[in-house]
Amino acid sequence: MVDKDLLNHRLAGATRRGVVAGLAGMLALPRALRAQSTVFDIDVAIVGAGAAGIAAAHALRARGKSYVILEARDRVGGRVFTDTSLGAPFDAGAIYIHWAEKNPWRDIAASLGARTINSDTLNAPSRFYENGQLASRRGQRGGMEAVSKLLDTDEGPVPDISIVERVAGLPEDERGGGAAIARMALGDEPEHISALDYARLWSGDDLILPDGYGALVRRHADGLDIRLSTPVTAIDWSGQGVALDTPAGRLRARAAIVTVPVGVLKAGSIRFTPALPATTLEGLEGLGMGALTKLGLKFNGARFGLPAGGDLWDRLGPRASFDFECWPFNRDIVVALFGGDHAREIVARGEREAIAHVLDEFVRLVGADARKAFTGGALHGWCADPYSMGCYSHARPGHADARAKLATPVADRLYFAGEATGGADFGGAMTAGGAYLAGRDAARAMDL
Ligand SMILES: Cc1cc2nc3c(=O)[nH]c(=O)nc-3n(C[C@H](O)[C@H](O)[C@H](O)COP(=O)(O)OP(=O)(O)OC[C@H]3O[C@@H](n4cnc5c(N)ncnc54)[C@H](O)[C@@H]3O)c2cc1C
Known part of the structure; x- marks a missing residue:
């Protein structure tokens, strides 16, 4: 979860989805589109x-341009995904519509009739622990508040140094x-993250969707031309336009x-041919990916005296902590969050061991009844997922210009766009x- 208002809202009181496989699928573009050009199959490949x-x-459809989305997974949504495998849905990636005042997903949710709740109104109390022992709220929360205030300060230019510095x-x-802020909100260790990059991020109201952010994104994709299970393996931009290779063809x-x-x-x-230009490569070099991880634990209805919507924060030491979100929307599920190197180490153990380990940690806080009531778990280790390789990007110290470099179009035909290049001044x-x-x-800026 990315959130500049972490303290406010989390610590308060602490498709078209048919798989079109094979070359035939690629070529099954509407004839009118193919007729537009003898050279190109389509205007834009996404x-x-x-x-x-x-x-x-x-945006391309609104411009009347032809497009197709090539997607490696067998589903849409990428890092916004509502997991229903445990019988109690939870958002395994993004959960909050951040800075809702200007976030397009707020209007999309409204237009599709999706329920949203301002997270400030979900005021369930949090409990704080130090390595399994109940601790005062002041210690951990006080530190986060002090750091948050410093990082968000508008006084003077923010230097492009690490959060540690x-x-x-x-x-x-x-x-x-x-x-704690770096690991649990940004997903990585504070020495890897530019304080200036963090200072640029927007903040505002955070909305949460009881029926899932992933479910909303999926619905918004309905009717788009999307080829699932079609990973792009190579992009050749040496000639006119671009040629994209997939297992289904070119x-x-x-x-x-x-x-x-x-x-x-x-x-x-x-693989890019020719190799990407220096500006793009410098942009990629200057960006890192965090490892914020979610693991769902499902229980049989027992609640162990914990209120719905509350969090248990356990600081295990200077480099590891857990946040257990208990019974979101009164569902029989606890979602554990952990980040940074601590998360990388747990994810590397594989799903079975990771679930057993995180359950042990939860049992340590709430008692052995939790083990008896446990019915199943699901790990979302985005840092080991070949189609994400991390939770989301941050600029490394000294590289606050990296997002602008990545966002620079290549030869007017190759555009890199995504969370790493999001919003004016990358807010x-x-x-x-x-x-x-x-x-x-x-899509709006392309000269087609
Ligand atoms: C645990 C976690 C919590 C988060 N919490 C929040 C939150 O509360 N609020 C928020 O706004 N954001 C949050 N985020 C971040 C948010 O999910 C991302 O910023 C956003 O979803 C990124 O969208 P994108 O389109 O840039 O990338 P993605 O969603 O990753 O989409 C890229 C797509 O490319 C596909 N792909 C990869 N390789 C290939 C290939 N070779 N060929 C074809 N397709 C390929 C992927 O499968 C994916 O579908 C969170 C992320 C995580 C992991």
Whole structure:
């Protein structure tokens, strides 16, 4: 979860989805579109059916341009996904419509009749623990408040240094708040994150969707031309337009909007010919991906005296903590969040072991009855997922210009858009709203 108002709302009181496989699917474009050009199959190929790709498709359709979305997974939504596998739905990726005042997903939710609730109104109390022992709220919360205030300050220019360096002047007992914010809100260790990049992020009202953010994104994709289970493996931009290779064949387009996560681009999962220009590569080099992870634990209805909607925060030490969100919307589920290197280590154990470990931690806080009442778990380790390779992007210290570099169009036919390039001055970065703005604006700006 990305949220500049973390303290306010979380610590208060603490498609078209038929898989079109095979080359035949690629070529099954409407004849009228193919007739537009002897060279190109289509105007724009969009890579990725997450928030950015879906927004780009809507914008292109509104412009009367032909497009197709090529999506590697067998579902749409990318990092916005409502998991229903445990019988009690929970958002395994994005959950909040952040800075709702200007977030396009708020209006989309309204137009589709999706319920939203301002998270400030969900005031369930939180409990704080130090390594399994109930602790005072003041310690952890005080540190986070002090750090949050410092990081958000409007006084003077914010230096492009790490969060660790930025909070170095605070009293020792407050500095730990920097690590907590970095790891649990941004997903990574504070030494890896530029304080200036963080300072640029927008804040505002946070809305939550009882029926799932992922469910909303999925509905917004209905009717779009999306080829699922179609990973793009290579993009050739050496000649006119672009040629995209997938296991289903080659597609030629005038231009491409590439919305795959920064982690996927950094991993080299898509081969570019010729190699990407220095500006794009510098942008990728300057960005990192966090590891915020969610793990759902399902119970048989027992509640262990915990109120619905409350959080249990357990700081295990300077480099590890858990947040257990209990019974969201009164469902029989607890969603554990953990980030940074602590999360990478747990995810690397594999789903079975990760669930057993996190259940042990929960039992330590609430008692052995929880083990008896446990009925199943689900891990969402985005940092090990080949189609995300991380939760969301951050600029590394000294690289606050990295997002602008990545957003620079390549040869007027290759556009990188997504959460990493989201919103004016990148204030929407890291979020599904920012991804939407980035995809939409790229599609509107293209000269076709
Ligand atoms: C745990 C967690 C919590 C979060 N909480 C929030 C929150 O509360 N609020 C918020 O606004 N944001 C939150 N986020 C961030 C938000 O989910 C992302 O910023 C946003 O969804 C990114 O959208 P996107 O379109 O840029 O990328 P994605 O959603 O990742 O979409 C990119 C698509 O590209 C596809 N793809 C990858 N490789 C290929 C390939 N080779 N060929 C074809 N397709 C490919 C992927 O499968 C994916 O569908 C959270 C993220 C996580 C992981």
